Amino acid sequence: MGNVTVLRRSLLLSSLLAPSAGAALLVGLPRPAQAAPMFRSLHMFVPANPGGGWDGLGRAIEQVAREGGLVETFQFENVGGAGGMVGLPRFISQRRNKPDSLLVGGSIMVGAAISNKSPYSLKDVAPVARLTAEAAAIVVPADSAYKDVGQFAAALKADPRAVPVAGGSAGGTDHIVLGQLIKAMGRSAKDANFVAFAGGGPAMAAILGGQVKAGISGWAEFSEQVKAGRLRALATSGEKRTDPNVPTLKESGLDVVATNWRGVFGPPGLKPDGHEALIRFVTALHGLPAWKQLLETRGWDDDFLAGKEFETFLAEDTKTTESVLKDLGLAA
Numbered sequence: 001m002g003n004v005t006v007l008r009r010s011l012l013l014s015s016l017l018a019p020s021a022g023a024a025l026l027v028g029l030p031r032p033a034q035a036a037p038m039f040r041s042l043h044m045f046v047p048a049n050p051g052g053g054w055d056g057l058g059r060a061i062e063q064v065a066r067e068g069g070l071v072e073t074f075q076f077e078n079v080g081g082a083g084g085m086v087g088l089p090r091f092i093s094q095r096r097n098k099p100d101s102l103l104v105g106g107s108i109m110v111g112a113a114i115s116n117k118s119p120y121s122l123k124d125v126a127p128v129a130r131l132t133a134e135a136a137a138i139v140v141p142a143d144s145a146y147k148d149v150g151q152f153a154a155a156l157k158a159d160p161r162a163v164p165v166a167g168g169s170a171g172g173t174d175h176i177v178l179g180q181l182i183k184a185m186g187r188s189a190k191d192a193n194f195v196a197f198a199g200g201g202p203a204m205a206a207i208l209g210g211q212v213k214a215g216i217s218g219w220a221e222f223s224e225q226v227k228a229g230r231l232r233a234l235a236t237s238g239e240k241r242t243d244p245n246v247p248t249l250k251e252s253g254l255d256v257v258a259t260n261w262r263g264v265f266g267p268p269g270l271k272p273d274g275h276e277a278l279i280r281f282v283t284a285l286h287g288l289p290a291w292k293q294l295l296e297t298r299g300w301d302d303d304f305l306a307g308k309e310f311e312t313f314l315a316e317d318t319k320t321t322e323s324v325l326k327d328l329g330l331a332a
Contacts, residue, residue: 054104085116128266129264134301140232164212169195181256236248247323
């Protein structure tokens with residue numbers, strides 16, 4: 001069931017009293033490390049390979065939770081493949097009824113469950129909290145003939161199949177943004193020439209190497225190459241600008257708004273008090289100044305929603321995603 005990487009890390013609570021760069025983020029506040037931690041240990045399950053967006057969120061939770069004294073130790077397990085659909089069944093079967101477990105996931109898993117016709121979905125786990133959102137960016141090589149998003153959109157309108165676009169998992173946020181953009185241009189989303197890649201590295205190589213005409217992924221995936229002048233950002237897909245120099249699709253006259261949200265889930269079979277304990281933990285984490293600073297440093301939008309409200313959002317997002325995937329020909 002895919003490659004499994006289990007990383008065990010431990011840190012004594014007393015080490016939180018030692019000076020560190022992370023501890024400096026909490027200067028002037030009562031030292032939470034002096035109180036009992038909310039969890040002695042947490043098993044963080046990431047249904048993707050190390051280094052991606054979900055793994056990054058999991059590591060960020062670990063960093064802030066340990067520095068803030070909320071958790072003593074973390075154990076990471078990474079099981080990548082099929083937009084999270086390889087790892088999800090493993091989490092469901094092996095972590096069932098274990099209240100010291102969190103699954104990192106997000107909008108990509110919603111689409112992957114539908115497009116892969118998986119017997120499992122996020123409906124089978126316990127929603128804890130939505131934490132972050134990231135707009136997608138549309139980029140082209142610096143020497144591309146597309147100088148702005150208007151020219152790119154015109155090319156899609158003329159012949160979508162002649163414009164191969166690199167992105168992540170089929171049915172994920174990147175694919176959905178392309179389909180919505182093509183639909184906004186009056187063409188069928190099924191005509192999208194979307195080239196799915198399992199990781200950001202291969203997708204970047206395809207874009208820079210001219211194997212595709214453009215790429216769509218989270219802004220963080222492309223920002224360094226944009227700053228270096230190797231890529232040109234045409235637009236982003238959020239309600240507001242991610243970068244002051246890059247317009248949104250909406251302000252460019254294209255009625256497309258989509259973000260890639262990420263959050264955490266508990267295993268199935270939790271008792272109410274176990275589920276609530278996970279919600280309290282993530283809520284406490286979200287309230288730490290160190291978390292706010294980390295979001296700013298990484299360029300992640302704070303998109304916090306917990307418990308029942310998150311559960312309601314998830315049901316609505318699933319319906320919306322299913323509708324878009326039908327347009328793409330990826331759902332019945």
